[in-house]
Amino acid sequence: MSADFSGGPLDGATLKRILGKKRDGGALSAEESLAFLHGVADGSIGEPEQVALLASIWFRGMTPSELSGWTTGMVDSGHRLDLSGFDAPKVDKHSTGGIGDKVSLPLAPALAALGCIVPMISGRGLGHTGGTLDKLEAVPGVMTGLDEAAIGRVLREAGCVICAQTRSIAPSDRVLYALRDRVELVESLPLIASSIVSKKVAEDIDALVLDVKTGSGAFLVDIERGRELGQTMVDLAAAAGVRASARITSMARPLGRAVGHTLEIEETVAALRGEGPKDLVEITVAFGADLLVAVGLESDHSAASAAVLRVLGDGSALEHFDRMLRAQGASVDITGATLERAPDVVELKATAAGHLGFGDVRQIGYAVRDLGGGRAAPGDVIDPAVGVVWQHAAGAAVDAGDVLALVHHRGGHGLEAALERLNRAVTLDGGAEIGPLLIERIEPSGRV
Numbered sequence: 001m002s003a004d005f006s007g008g009p010l011d012g013a014t015l016k017r018i019l020g021k022k023r024d025g026g027a028l029s030a031e032e033s034l035a036f037l038h039g040v041a042d043g044s045i046g047e048p049e050q051v052a053l054l055a056s057i058w059f060r061g062m063t064p065s066e067l068s069g070w071t072t073g074m075v076d077s078g079h080r081l082d083l084s085g086f087d088a089p090k091v092d093k094h095s096t097g098g099i100g101d102k103v104s105l106p107l108a109p110a111l112a113a114l115g116c117i118v119p120m121i122s123g124r125g126l127g128h129t130g131g132t133l134d135k136l137e138a139v140p141g142v143m144t145g146l147d148e149a150a151i152g153r154v155l156r157e158a159g160c161v162i163c164a165q166t167r168s169i170a171p172s173d174r175v176l177y178a179l180r181d182r183v184e185l186v187e188s189l190p191l192i193a194s195s196i197v198s199k200k201v202a203e204d205i206d207a208l209v210l211d212v213k214t215g216s217g218a219f220l221v222d223i224e225r226g227r228e229l230g231q232t233m234v235d236l237a238a239a240a241g242v243r244a245s246a247r248i249t250s251m252a253r254p255l256g257r258a259v260g261h262t263l264e265i266e267e268t269v270a271a272l273r274g275e276g277p278k279d280l281v282e283i284t285v286a287f288g289a290d291l292l293v294a295v296g297l298e299s300d301h302s303a304a305s306a307a308v309l310r311v312l313g314d315g316s317a318l319e320h321f322d323r324m325l326r327a328q329g330a331s332v333d334i335t336g337a338t339l340e341r342a343p344d345v346v347e348l349k350a351t352a353a354g355h356l357g358f359g360d361v362r363q364i365g366y367a368v369r370d371l372g373g374g375r376a377a378p379g380d381v382i383d384p385a386v387g388v389v390w391q392h393a394a395g396a397a398v399d400a401g402d403v404l405a406l407v408h409h410r411g412g413h414g415l416e417a418a419l420e421r422l423n424r425a426v427t428l429d430g431g432a433e434i435g436p437l438l439i440e441r442i443e444p445s446g447r448v
Contacts, residue, residue, distance in 0.1 A: 248441075286305070
């Protein structure tokens, strides 16, 4: 491979050599990765060649330095947000996703209220999880497909923005992510890690926290795989000059009480009034404190936690949330609006006395999808008003006949299947003890 690659299209012989090298277990150079990813972004490399290299990465893996070069190549296949006009620390957070995971929604405005700039590029739901963009769009009028000029405008008005990936941010990732989903090459650790980190590095941020969820409601059920992914992402971000850390958090139960887009917006507003569920507040405070310490706005975790709790309780975080929504087109005042809920509600009741527990938490996400609130395929239309609101926290004692959850549905659509799934998700025979929400923290290893 020539050392003077300047962004032009790869010739056939060089492309064949790159594909063969990875097929045989070799490590791609940073230059080879960049050349290939430029070709993906500009369309000069076709899908068959893309699939061939992705499959080789799936089976062969990547060395730490190789993965770092691949991630940098994804960033450099487009260009970075220009946030040079902002003097405040620029921070972001990413979650691997779970049931009721709405942490980004209260966290971004809380950090903005504390003097940070938060350019949060988020995604949509697929399978058993809900997407942050889908939840945000449950607010009438909100637009998440913003260009870079609009992102800058929202940040100036509100200090935070939650939006979709733009066409110019890591464009090779956008192409390869969609392809991986179609050809069943999603669950590859180097491909997951590089996809996430490349978009965050392209945001021109100073610090990043990563929420790696494990348990039956997460994509990564096994904690060891969660640790490996978390360490890989932290090391990749650190190698790119971003102060990064991760936390392994439990998805052995839903986060908060609400699962469903409108219902989760309502719970977010409650959290921003200082009235949110204990677990949602706990994890929001933890990640907020991690970022405040990372960028030097607070000297220690205790003081940083107190600062996040303060803005969640005094209305300033809620004000920033409302400003962000209005800047993104919201037609309602979120501080006083009543959002549309599904017109029908049924009660899910305990069949015996015991303590509320959860077995297969994924079933809750699939139940919401059955009701119309999720996607089986990327183009599916969702109903934001349906969902489930749990009436008790995990571990709570309940009697036979107690209402465990309120199921919001529209004319019975998908209701029978949803109720069957919810009953499979619930356990009542365990004790009151549940595991911790925050399991462990991951710092850079220095191996990349």
